[in-house]
Amino acid sequence: MYEYNLYKTVRFFMELHQQFYTHTEWLYYVHSFNSYRPVQGTRTIPVMTMSTLQKVTVTLVSFVSILFISFGITNNVEISVQISVQMRDRSNTSTAENRLRGQVASQASNTTTLINHSNASTSYDAPDVSSYVYPNIMYGHVHIAKTGGTSINGIFANKFERVCGHKGYSYDAYNDNERAKRAEGKVKVYRTKQDKLNKIGYEDCDYVSNEFNWTFWTNTFGDGKFHGIPMELHVPCRERIDHLMSQCNYRDAALDCDAPSDEDFFKSVDKCFVLLEDRYQHGLKDHFEVKCFDFKKQFTTYTQYMSDKLQPRRLESEPFIKRETNLPRNKTNECIWERPDLLEKTNAYLVDHVPYYQFCDACMGSEQEITRE
Numbered sequence: 001m002y003e004y005n006l007y008k009t010v011r012f013f014m015e016l017h018q019q020f021y022t023h024t025e026w027l028y029y030v031h032s033f034n035s036y037r038p039v040q041g042t043r044t045i046p047v048m049t050m051s052t053l054q055k056v057t058v059t060l061v062s063f064v065s066i067l068f069i070s071f072g073i074t075n076n077v078e079i080s081v082q083i084s085v086q087m088r089d090r091s092n093t094s095t096a097e098n099r100l101r102g103q104v105a106s107q108a109s110n111t112t113t114l115i116n117h118s119n120a121s122t123s124y125d126a127p128d129v130s131s132y133v134y135p136n137i138m139y140g141h142v143h144i145a146k147t148g149g150t151s152i153n154g155i156f157a158n159k160f161e162r163v164c165g166h167k168g169y170s171y172d173a174y175n176d177n178e179r180a181k182r183a184e185g186k187v188k189v190y191r192t193k194q195d196k197l198n199k200i201g202y203e204d205c206d207y208v209s210n211e212f213n214w215t216f217w218t219n220t221f222g223d224g225k226f227h228g229i230p231m232e233l234h235v236p237c238r239e240r241i242d243h244l245m246s247q248c249n250y251r252d253a254a255l256d257c258d259a260p261s262d263e264d265f266f267k268s269v270d271k272c273f274v275l276l277e278d279r280y281q282h283g284l285k286d287h288f289e290v291k292c293f294d295f296k297k298q299f300t301t302y303t304q305y306m307s308d309k310l311q312p313r314r315l316e317s318e319p320f321i322k323r324e325t326n327l328p329r330n331k332t333n334e335c336i337w338e339r340p341d342l343l344e345k346t347n348a349y350l351v352d353h354v355p356y357y358q359f360c361d362a363c364m365g366s367e368q369e370i371t372r373e
Contacts, residue, residue, distance in 0.1 A: 135309055136229065137231075138206060138221075138232070139231075140207075140288070141165070142217070142234065142236075143210060143211035144235065144280060145250070145279065147238050147295050148298055148299075152236075152298050158317055160307075160311060160312060160313060161310070161311040163209070163310070164197065164202060166191060166197065176190055177320060214278065217284060218283070224289070232290075234370065235280065235293075236294075237293070237363065240347055241343060243295075244346065249326055255268045255269060266349055273354075277354065280359065291363070292364055293370040294371040305370055
C-alpha cells in the first residue's frame with residue numbers, strides 16, 4: 001500500500017511539472033501609484049521568470065508531499081491542489097508581453113509630448129502636490145461687503161484646489177481668469193448663485209467663501225462641523241471710518257456733516273451700510289471658532305498663512321484680473337475727514353451699534369488675529 005501511494009504521488013507531480021513547462025499564461029497588472037485597482041498606468045508589479053516560478057512551485061509542493069509520506073499519511077489523505085492559473089499557449093504569452101510593452105511605451109511617449117506642449121504654452125512651474133495631506137479642518141471666509149472679499153475669493157480659487165465660493169470656484173477659476181484677460185473694458189464679476197452652491201454641496205471643499213446671510217453658516221455646517229470635520233471662520237477687519245466711506249461710495253451716498261443733530265447725522269451713517277448686520281452676528285461664535293485678519297494684509301500675510309493649509313493648483317492663471325465693484329473714491333469729497341469731532345462720534349457709534357465692528361475691535365491684536373505680528 002505504501003509503495004502504491006508513493007508511486008501515485010510521484011506520478012502526479014511529474015505530470016504537474018510537465019504542465020508548467022508546456023502551458024502557462026502570465027497576467028500583467030498595471031497599477032496606479034495611489035490605487036490598488038487594475039487601471040492603465042506606468043507601474044507594473046514585478047513578476048518572477050517562468051523557470052523560477054516553476055522551480056519554486058514544484059519544489060514546494062514536492063516537499064510538502066514528502067512530509068505527508070514521511071509521517072505515514074496514506075489512504076486517509078486527499079491532496080487537493082487548486083491551480084488558478086489560466087492556460088494558454090506559450091506563443092500567445094510572448095505576443096501579450098510585446099503588446100503590453102508597446103502600450104506602456106506609447107503611453108510614456110504621449111505623456112512626454114503632453115508635458116512638452118504644456119511647457120511650451122505656459123511659463124508656470126507646477127508645484128509638487130504629491131505630498132498633500134487633507135487637513136482635519138475646513139475654513140470659511142465670511143465675506144463682509146467692501147473688504148476685498150471678491151478679490152480674495154477669486155485669487156484663492158485660482159491659486160488653490162477645493163475653494164468653493166460665491167465669487168470664485170476652483171473648478172473653473174483658471175478659464176474664468178483667462179477669459180478676463182482677453183476681455184475688453186470692464187470685466188464681469190464672477191458669481192455662483194447660492195442655490196447652485198448648495199446643490200453642488202460642500203463635501204469636496206477645503207475653503208468656503210460666501211457673502212450670504214450669516215445663518216448660511218449655521219444652517220449648512222450645523223454646530224461648527226461638517227461630516228464631523230470642524231469649520232473655522234475667518235472674518236476680514238478694516239479700519240472703521242475707511243470701511244464706512246467705501247460703503248458710502250458703493251451706495252453713492254454721502255454723510256450729512258451739516259446735520260442739525262447727532263441723530264440726523266447717524267441716520268446718514270446708517271444709509272451707507274451694505275448688509276453689515278446681515279453678514280455677521282455674534283451668534284456665529286456660539287457655533288464656530290471665529291478668527292479675524294487685517295484687511296490690509298489679506299493679499300500678503302493672510303494669503304501666505306493659507307498657503308500652508310490649502311493645496312496649490314497644478315496650473316494657475318497669471319496675472320489675476322481684479323474685478324472692480326466700486327467706482328474710484330475721491331476722498332476730498334468726503335467731509336468727515338475735515339471734522340475731528342465727527343470722526344470721534346462716528347467711531348464710537350459704529351462700535352456701540354454694529355456687531356461686526358464690535359467683533360473686530362475685540363479680535364484685532366488678540367491671539368485670534370491671524371495676521372498679528
